[in-house]
Amino acid sequence: MEEGASTQPATASSSATNDAQATTNTSDLPVDSADATTTDNAAAPTADVTDTDDTTEPLQPIMCGICNEQPGKYKCTRCKLPFCSVACNKIHKENHPPDPEPPTPAEANASNTTAADAQPSGLKNPFGFLDDSQHLRYLFKRYPNLPRQLLAIVAETDPPAEAQHSTIKEALLAKAAAASQPKKEQWNHDVGIRKGKEALRKARKADGDLGEGIREYTELIVHLTSEDARNREADELLRQEAKQRDAELIRKLIEEEKR
Known part of the structure; x- marks a missing residue:
């Protein structure tokens, strides 16, 4: 009876040793490349979303064209220059070039006369040949x-x-x-x-x-x-x-x- 009992523990010990070797041999096998690729691709979308969120920049406001310190909330009605306050608008008005004055009736008539004179007429200039x-x-x-x-x-x-x-x-x-x-x-x-x-x-x-x-x-x-x-x-x-x-x-x- 003692001999039989001693034989069973030896058999169990030998079986445990074989299982450990099998586990060691299985870990030494190369990992399938397809599985590795699938794992990498699964992690890629998370990285892309993170990069897109990091590169997004807010739009910069248009600064005041007078002081260049505050955002330009308004625009000049004549030159469209942005300004931020009444004070800046006052400075701009004082330095803004004046608008061209409309021509007077005399000037308009003179321009019309000049245009009419410039138009070719049926009369030939008797001294036109001297130009050439x-x-x-x-x-x-x-x-x-x-x-x-x-x-x-x-x-x-x-x-x-x-x-x-x-x-x-x-x-x-x-x-x-x-x-x-x-x-x-x-x-x-x-x-x-x-x-x-x-x-x-x-x-x-x-x-x-x-x-x-x-x-x-x-x-x-x-x-x-x-x-x-x-x-x-x-x-x-x-x-x-x-x-x-x-x-x-x-x-x-x-x-x-x-x-």
Whole structure:
């Protein structure tokens, strides 16, 4: 009986040893990669939600454009600049540029007249050909003082400063002053033309390049205007001939129709 009892504990001890070895061998086996991937993916959404909550930033308010310290609650009605208080608005109004004033009736009429003058009309400028003259451009390049001389001559044809009146009252006062000085020459259109001729004659007699430039300019203008007149006469002659041919053709057509 004692031998049988001693044999059973030995058998139990051997069975426990085998179970421990089996457990040890099972833990040494590699973990399936699919299971590991599933575990990682299950934990990923929690990490993503946490990151999204951390990166969200609140919107920054628009600051006052005057003090730049408080949020701008209001806006200027003229320039839309934000401001935070009445004090800042007062400072802005004091430094705000004034609004453009509407044009007066006189200015509006002047602008309309200018626009009307700028529109092309049926009348042809008789001196328009001078704008594209290469000879004139060469002359101005050769004599740099020539434009200034021509402006001075034109200025002689203008009325003097005391003869220019902006109001009717000034014109009446000037007329009364002229009546009190009958010997003093009063300006008019003929007087302006005469003074312009005198200035041109004096400029042509000047010495050196000043006089030479004016003389060449006047000769060139006479030549160009004469040539342009001849061209215009030729063009007019061609137009008249074309009209005559058209009239003759119409006459023949009418005669053929009567037959």
